[in-house]
Amino acid sequence: MQDRRETAIVSLASTMNRNQVAHQRAKMDQNHETEICLVARIGSQKHMKTLLLIICYIAAVTLPLILSWLVGGPPRAFHQELASGLGILAFAMILMEFVLSGRFKNVSNDIGMDVTMRFHQIMARIALGFAILHPFLYRGTPSGGPRPWDSTRQLVITTDFFDLSTGIAAYLLLPSLVLLAIGRTKLDYKYETWRLMHGVGALLIAALLLHHTVYAGRYGSQPVMTGVWLAMTTIAIGSLCYVYLLVPLRDKTRAWRVTSVMQVTQKQWEVTVAPDGHSGLDYKAGQFVWLNVGHSTFSLKENPFSISSAPAAGPEISFMIKEFGDFTRTIGQIKPGTIAYLDGPYGSLSVEDRTEPGVALIAGGVGLAPLLGILRQMRLTNDPRKVKLVCGNRSVDQIAYREELGPQDVTLVVAEQPEIWDGETGFIDGPLLDRTFSQEEFAEWVFVLCGPPIMMDIVENHLLKRDTPSHRILSERFSYD
C-alpha cells in the first residue's frame, strides 16, 4: 500500500508545484488512514457479530435452566439437581442444533458455514455426553410415584413407564444419530439418504424429549416450563420446516435451466444454468449455493457447490464440479434444458467490501471454483486491486481453465512434475508462498484460501508466521472435521 502511494506521489510531483504536492500527500495520507480504519471496522463488525451470536446461543441454551431455577421447587440433593440440570441443558442444546444446521444466512454467512457446522458438531457431542450422564445421576433417588405430602416432587422421581419410555427411546436414538453423523464419510450412504435419516431422527428425538421433559421432568411439568419447552421445540421444528418446505416452495417460482455441461478436465465439469423467467440470483463472487438438478424442488437431492462465474458476467451461473460422490459422478449425463433449483447464496468467502490493496487467492484442486469467481469478477470490473493466484493440483492434466487463468500473476503448482513444465513443482507450502509474496504483501493483502484441509492448515499457519493478521485470512473448508 505504501509503495503504491509513494509511486503516485512521485508521478504527481512532476506536474505540480510544492504546495500542491504537500496538499496531495496530506490527502492521500488521510485516504490511507481511512482505508486502515475501514479494514479494522469490517474486522471488528465481524467479531462483534460472532460475539453476539455466541451470547445469543448461550442465552437460548440456558434459558430453560434459568427459568427452571426461578419457577421450580426447592432444591434437592446435589446429584439429583445435576441430573436434572444436565437433562435440561442437553435438551436445549439439541433444540438449538436445528438452528445451527447451516441453512440460515443470518447465522452462517458472516462467520462461515464451516465454522457453523463445526460448532453444530461439537455441541451435539457435548449434548450427547450430558444426556448419557442424565439418568445415572438419579441413582439412589426413591421412586414409586408421587407422595401426597411431596407436592413439589422433592423426594422422588417418576417410575411411570409411559413417561420414561419416550426418554429411553430418545436415549437410544441420540447416540445413533451422532455416531452416524461422525461416521458418515466412512459409511457408504448416499448423501440424501443420510440427510433424510439425520433430519427425521432429529425430529423424532425432539418430539420424544418434549414428551419426556414435560411428563417425567420435575421442572418441565411446571406450566411455565411446559410453555417454554413447547415454544422452543416449535421454533426448532419450525426451522426444519422452513428449510425443507418453505424454502423449496419459494424456490419453485424461481426455476433455472441447465444451458451447458462442459468437461474441463478428466474429472472436472463446468455446469452452467440460466434463470428461467426471473432476474437471477443476487450473489457475491466466491459464494456458494445448494444446487438441485432435475429433481422436485422438495427433493433432498441437492448439494452445495461454489459459484465459479462472476456476478458481473450476467445472470447465468457456472459451477466447477469435481467427480467425487454419487451425484457428481453423473454430472456428464445432465442434458441442457434440464430444470434446476438454487438455494442461496451462502458463504463468507467474498472480497467485495474489502479495502486491502491486493488480493491473494490460494486454491487447491477444485477449491479453485470460488476463487475463480473472485478472479473473474475482479478482471471483469477492472478492479484496481492487485491480485495473485496460486493454484495447486496433483498433475498438469488436472489444471482447469489454464488458458483463461493466463500466465500473469498466476502460479501453477503440480505435485507430479511432467517432462515439460515451467511452473512450480511440489505442494503449496511456506517456501513457495515466500517465493510468491513479499513481506509487504503478507502484511497488507487479504488472503483467500480454499482447498484440502492439509493445504489450508499449512498456508494459514505460514501466513500467521509471516505476520498476516487473522482478519485478513478468509477461508472455506470442504470438510468440517
Next chain:
Amino acid sequence: MIDQLKRMSLRQRVSISIWLVSVILGLILLAFVLR
C-alpha cells in the same frame, strides 16, 4: 490478549470459542445445582 487472538488460526479460535461456551454453560449449571 487481543494480539494473541490475531495470531491464531481460525480452527484455534473456533476451539477457544467452543471451550469458552462450554465453560460458561458449566458455570451456569453449577450455579443451578448449588442454588
